[in-house]
Amino acid sequence: MNAGSKNLDCVVVGGGLLGLLTARTLALEGLAVSVLERGSLCSESSWAGGGILSPLVPWDYPGPVSALVRWSQRAYPRMTAELYDTTGIDAEWTRCGLLMEGVALDQRIADWAARNACVVEELDAQSAARLEPALAGLAGMAIHLPEVAQVRNPLLCKALARALRMQQVEVREQSPVRRLLVHNRKVTGVETDAGKLTCDRVVIACGAWSPQLLPETGKVLPVCPVRGQMILFQARPGLLHHIVLRDGYYLIPRRDGLILAGSTLEHAGFCKDVTEQARQELRMAAFRILPALAEYPLVKHWAGLRPGSPQGIPYICEYSEISGLYLNTGHFRNGVVMGPASAQLVTDCLLERESFTDRAPYRL
Ligand SMILES: Cc1cc2nc3c(=O)[nH]c(=O)nc-3n(C[C@H](O)[C@H](O)[C@H](O)COP(=O)(O)OP(=O)(O)OC[C@H]3O[C@@H](n4cnc5c(N)ncnc54)[C@H](O)[C@@H]3O)c2cc1C
The missing domain is CATH 3.30.9.10 (D-Amino Acid Oxidase, subunit A, domain 2)
Incomplete structure (x- = not known):
C-alpha cells in the first residue's frame, strides 16, 4: 500500500466501539475517514463488555460521565434502528430495566434522578419478586430503573462495521499503527507495516493501548x-x-x-x-x-x-503538544454507553465547533 496516494481527512486508530463510532460520526459529517485496526474489529474490550447502557450505580459517577451517558442513552434507539435499516443487523437494543437489590432510595439518589431526569422506583421485597419471580428471596428494599436498556455489543460492532463499509469508509484489519508521523509538532500521518498513510488528523481510539502511541517525552495519558x-x-x-x-x-x-x-x-x-x-x-x-x-x-x-482512567472520565480532546492529534479513550467501565456521545464530542472538537456539553472536563 502506498497509502499516501489517498488524501484522507482523518485516520482513526483502533477498531473497537469507540473507533467505529468515531469513524461513523466523522463520515456522516462528510470527512474521508480510514479506520486502522491492528487485529480484528471489536475483538478486545468492546467485544468482552456486557452492553449495559448505564453505569451500574449511576449516582456514584461524576457529572462529566453522566452528561455523556444521558446523551448516548437518548441517541441509542435511533442509532440502532438506523443501523438495522441500513445493514439488516439488529444490535438488540432492549429497554429491559435495571433492578438493584439491597439498595434503598435516599436523598442522594433522588437528587441524581431529578438532575438527570431519570425514573427511579423503590420496591419492597414483594414488588421486586413480582417483577422477577425467579430471583432468590430478597431481604430489604430494591431500586428499579425502568428506563435502562442494553445492546448486544458484538452485534452492534458488526452493524457498525458493515455500515461503515457501506458508507465507503475504509476499514482495515490486521493493520497495526507502529507510530505517528509528526513534523513541526503537527501530525502528518501514521506508519503501518504496509507503508505510510498521509493525513493531517488522527484520532487515537486504542482503548487500554492508547498511551503506547504517544511520544514518550510528551504529556502522560493515564489510561x-x-x-x-x-x-x-x-x-x-x-x-x-x-x-x-x-x-x-x-x-x-x-x-x-x-x-x-x-x-x-x-x-x-x-x-x-x-x-x-x-x-x-x-x-x-x-x-x-x-x-x-x-x-x-x-x-x-x-x-x-x-x-x-481516573474516575472513569474519558479523554476526548486534542493532544495539546501535537496539533491534529486527538484522543477518544479511557472509557473504563462505560465505553458502550458513553460511546455515541464521545464520538460526537471528538467530532465537534475536530471540526472546532460547540458541543452539547462543556468539553473542558475531558481534556488531558
Ligand atoms: C467484562 C467487561 C464488561 C463491560 N461491560 C460494559 C457495559 O455493560 N457497558 C458499558 O458501557 N461498557 C462496558 N465495558 C467497558 C467497555 O467495553 C469499554 O469501555 C469499551 O469497549 C472501550 O472501547 P474502546 O474502543 O476504547 O477499546 P477496545 O474495544 O479495547 O478497542 C481498542 C482497539 O484498538 C486496537 N489497537 C490498539 N493498539 C493499536 C494500534 N497500534 N494500531 C491499530 N489498532 C490498535 C485494539 O486491537 C482494539 O481493537 C465492559 C468491559 C469489560 C471488559
Missing part, C-alpha cells in the same frame, strides 16, 4: 488496562427479564435466553487470561442472585481489558 472476566449461561428466554445487580455482581439476560454474569475488576497488566478463581466467584454470585441458573450449562468464560 491503563483493568481486566474484567465474565461467564455466560445458556438459560431459557423469559427466565430473567431485567439486568439485576446485587453486591457488585450483575446478570444480563439476552433475548435468546443467554445470561451473562459479571464481572471482576483486576489490575493484571495486559494479561487477558481467565482464572478458575474468577469463574467460581462469578458462578457463586450468579447462583446467589438467580438459583435456577444452577440448572443451566455454563457455556463460556472470557476476559477483556477495560481502558481504565
Whole structure:
C-alpha cells in the first residue's frame, strides 16, 4: 500500500466501539475517514463488555460521565434502528430495566434522578419478586430503573462495521499503527507495516493501548488496562427479564435466553487470561442472585481489558503538544454507553465547533 496516494481527512486508530463510532460520526459529517485496526474489529474490550447502557450505580459517577451517558442513552434507539435499516443487523437494543437489590432510595439518589431526569422506583421485597419471580428471596428494599436498556455489543460492532463499509469508509484489519508521523509538532500521518498513510488528523481510539502511541517525552495519558472476566449461561428466554445487580455482581439476560454474569475488576497488566478463581466467584454470585441458573450449562468464560482512567472520565480532546492529534479513550467501565456521545464530542472538537456539553472536563 502506498497509502499516501489517498488524501484522507482523518485516520482513526483502533477498531473497537469507540473507533467505529468515531469513524461513523466523522463520515456522516462528510470527512474521508480510514479506520486502522491492528487485529480484528471489536475483538478486545468492546467485544468482552456486557452492553449495559448505564453505569451500574449511576449516582456514584461524576457529572462529566453522566452528561455523556444521558446523551448516548437518548441517541441509542435511533442509532440502532438506523443501523438495522441500513445493514439488516439488529444490535438488540432492549429497554429491559435495571433492578438493584439491597439498595434503598435516599436523598442522594433522588437528587441524581431529578438532575438527570431519570425514573427511579423503590420496591419492597414483594414488588421486586413480582417483577422477577425467579430471583432468590430478597431481604430489604430494591431500586428499579425502568428506563435502562442494553445492546448486544458484538452485534452492534458488526452493524457498525458493515455500515461503515457501506458508507465507503475504509476499514482495515490486521493493520497495526507502529507510530505517528509528526513534523513541526503537527501530525502528518501514521506508519503501518504496509507503508505510510498521509493525513493531517488522527484520532487515537486504542482503548487500554492508547498511551503506547504517544511520544514518550510528551504529556502522560493515564489510561491503563483493568481486566474484567465474565461467564455466560445458556438459560431459557423469559427466565430473567431485567439486568439485576446485587453486591457488585450483575446478570444480563439476552433475548435468546443467554445470561451473562459479571464481572471482576483486576489490575493484571495486559494479561487477558481467565482464572478458575474468577469463574467460581462469578458462578457463586450468579447462583446467589438467580438459583435456577444452577440448572443451566455454563457455556463460556472470557476476559477483556477495560481502558481504565481516573474516575472513569474519558479523554476526548486534542493532544495539546501535537496539533491534529486527538484522543477518544479511557472509557473504563462505560465505553458502550458513553460511546455515541464521545464520538460526537471528538467530532465537534475536530471540526472546532460547540458541543452539547462543556468539553473542558475531558481534556488531558
Ligand atoms: C467484562 C467487561 C464488561 C463491560 N461491560 C460494559 C457495559 O455493560 N457497558 C458499558 O458501557 N461498557 C462496558 N465495558 C467497558 C467497555 O467495553 C469499554 O469501555 C469499551 O469497549 C472501550 O472501547 P474502546 O474502543 O476504547 O477499546 P477496545 O474495544 O479495547 O478497542 C481498542 C482497539 O484498538 C486496537 N489497537 C490498539 N493498539 C493499536 C494500534 N497500534 N494500531 C491499530 N489498532 C490498535 C485494539 O486491537 C482494539 O481493537 C465492559 C468491559 C469489560 C471488559
